[in-house]
Amino acid sequence: MPVLVTSRDGGVSAPPYAGLNLGDHVGDDPGSVAANRKLLVSRIGHPVQFMRQVHGARVCVVREAGPPPEADALVTDVPGLALAVLVADCVPVMFEAPGAVGVAHAGRQGMAAGVLAATLAALDEFGVDRAALRVTLGPAICGRCYEVPAAMRAEVDRLVPGSAATTRAGAPSLDLRAGLVGQLAAAGVGPVVVSDSCSAESADLYSYRRDGRTGRFAGVAWLEPCR
Numbered sequence: 684m685p686v687l688v689t690s691r692d693g694g695v696s697a698p699p700y701a702g703l704n705l706g707d708h709v710g711d712d713p714g715s716v717a718a719n720r721k722l723l724v725s726r727i728g729h730p731v732q733f734m735r736q737v738h739g740a741r742v743c744v745v746r747e748a749g750p751p752p753e754a755d756a757l758v759t760d761v762p763g764l765a766l767a768v769l770v771a772d773c774v775p776v777m778f779e780a781p782g783a784v785g786v787a788h789a790g791r792q793g794m795a796a797g798v799l800a801a802t803l804a805a806l807d808e809f810g811v812d813r814a815a816l817r818v819t820l821g822p823a824i825c826g827r828c829y830e831v832p833a834a835m836r837a838e839v840d841r842l843v844p845g846s847a848a849t850t851r852a853g854a855p856s857l858d859l860r861a862g863l864v865g866q867l868a869a870a871g872v873g874p875v876v877v878s879d880s881c882s883a884e885s886a887d888l889y890s891y892r893r894d895g896r897t898g899r900f901a902g903v904a905w906l907e908p909c910r
């Protein structure tokens with residue numbers, strides 16, 4: 684049940700998307716994005732299913748690679764089909780269990796809308812034992828960087844306790860991964876692996892907050908077929 688998080692390294696896109704931009708909705712040359720996605724597929728060795736993310740909580744069950752559905756989470760029980768979530772500050776969430784995997788796009792809005800709970804409910808239908816589920820929260824903007832208005836911080840923290848934070852400069856902010864860890868604990872999920880890497884502070888990652896016009900990196904999860 685491997686998971687993988689990409690970076691800017693190794694792709695063909697030109698600035699401001701320089702590197703392995705996997706987002707086809709950000710203004711990058713479509714030929715470059717297609718070439719980068721082909722590089723990802725060859726690195727993984729399986730087809731990769733993307734989605735059209737809309738900061739919601741809709742989950743799609745996929746059984747073969749096809750056109751991207753409008754969704755913010757994907758789950759599958761099919762070995763050899765990789766699922767990808769695209770991010771540039773939002774949290775890429777990867778779920779791994781024996782027999783099923785999933786990915787979710789958890790930014791401020793998706794987290795508050797309950798995208799994790801929706802993904803867990805979809806995985807439940809595959810008979811996944813939540814205590815045995817391994818969840819990885821990948822690189823994302825950190826609580827020391829993600830400044831938001833005070834009213835927004837209060838509203839999000841009301842919906843997702845533990846997400847309120849403070850920037851280095853003392854301004855109100857959100858710590859998305861802290862909020863997600865709380866949601867996962869409340870849902871009875873087993874081990875959670877939390878990246879401490881901040882997209883806004885890492886030159887090798889895309890960050891919308893830092894750069895505006897930029898690319899997207901991916902979190903990917905798949906079931907390895909028996910060999």
Ligand SMILES: [Zn+2]
Pocket residue numbers: 824825826827828829881882883884
């Ligand atoms: Zn940061």
